[in-house]
Amino acid sequence: MADIAFLLIVFFMVTTTITVDRTPVELPTSLERTEVPKDAAVIAVTEDGAVHFSDGEEDSRLINMEDLLPSAAFIMSKNSLKFFLIKADGEAEYRYIDQVMEQLRQASVRNIAMLTQQEGTG
Amino acid sequence: MSWKLKKKKESPEIPTSSMADIAFLLIVFFMVTSVFSVTRGLEFQLPTDQPEEQNQTAEEATHIRIEPSGADCSYTIDNNPTNLRDINVYLQPILARNPNKFVIIDPLPEAPYKCMVNVFDELKQGDVKNISIPTQAEKDAWGSIM
Numbered sequence: 001m002a003d004i005a006f007l008l009i010v011f012f013m014v015t016t017t018i019t020v021d022r023t024p025v026e027l028p029t030s031l032e033r034t035e036v037p038k039d040a041a042v043i044a045v046t047e048d049g050a051v052h053f054s055d056g057e058e059d060s061r062l063i064n065m066e067d068l069l070p071s072a073a074f075i076m077s078k079n080s081l082k083f084f085l086i087k088a089d090g091e092a093e094y095r096y097i098d099q100v101m102e103q104l105r106q107a108s109v110r111n112i113a114m115l116t117q118q119e120g121t122g
Numbered sequence: 123m124s125w126k127l128k129k130k131k132e133s134p135e136i137p138t139s140s141m142a143d144i145a146f147l148l149i150v151f152f153m154v155t156s157v158f159s160v161t162r163g164l165e166f167q168l169p170t171d172q173p174e175e176q177n178q179t180a181e182e183a184t185h186i187r188i189e190p191s192g193a194d195c196s197y198t199i200d201n202n203p204t205n206l207r208d209i210n211v212y213l214q215p216i217l218a219r220n221p222n223k224f225v226i227i228d229p230l231p232e233a234p235y236k237c238m239v240n241v242f243d244e245l246k247q248g249d250v251k252n253i254s255i256p257t258q259a260e261k262d263a264w265g266s267i268m
Binding site: 009028089093094099104 | 160165170234255257258259
């Protein structure tokens with residue numbers, strides 16, 4: 001029994017990832033999905049337009065939309081190839097995502113991914 | 123009569139009776155704390171700010187407009203109303219002639235984000251190389267794109 005228990009421990013230890021962002025959002029669905037880097041910065045946008053930001057190392061924190069530009073620019077000054085993940089609620093109005101993209105564009109961000117869940121899983 | 127106790131000879135071993143308890147405690151801990159994080163999505167690259175890359179004029183591009191309509195959205199491609207699944211049907215002959223054709227996704231600010239993702243997903247499946255999602259500020263700078 002202890003063998004099985006340790007096997008399970010090892011499984012959970014290996015599969016557990018420390019997530020920097022725990023903002024609850026209902027992601028949109030897509031058929032096309034590619035793996036994104038694990039150390040990417042995360043921008044979470046909730047349905048009501050609240051923005052949570054994490055640089056990929058520290059836990060995400062609530063920020064104002066206007067503070068996204070300096071935060072993103074600071075990250076880009078250290079690593080110009082940094083990936084930014086947009087983790088936005090599917091029901092959020094596009095205006096919020098538009099604002100996020102505009103800030104990222106101004107911060108000269110190149111690599112962006114929109115997190116989605118597999119279509120068909122609900 | 124000797125009161126001296128006879129020393130019992132014990133074979134040395136590690137106490138393992140509590141090991142299973144500890145193991146299960148650790149299992150429960152990892153089960154509770156582990157979250158299956160989403161690490162997949164739709165990747166894209168923003169253009170650089172160099173003006174020569176923005177030489178594509180809006181008139182040459184196919185224009186997909188997304189408007190909110192109840193819980194879902196309505197889609198208009200080059201001013202023709204369409205539904206999501208017909209976007210690629212419309213685009214494939216155009217892409218066959220010009221594989222580098224630009225496709226502009228233009229969601230209204232009130233449209234839900236998922237509709238933009240749906241269109242983006244459709245275009246990715248249709249192997250559209252040049253997808254453009256201009257921000258409101260860019261659209262203002264261009265003037266009206268349609």
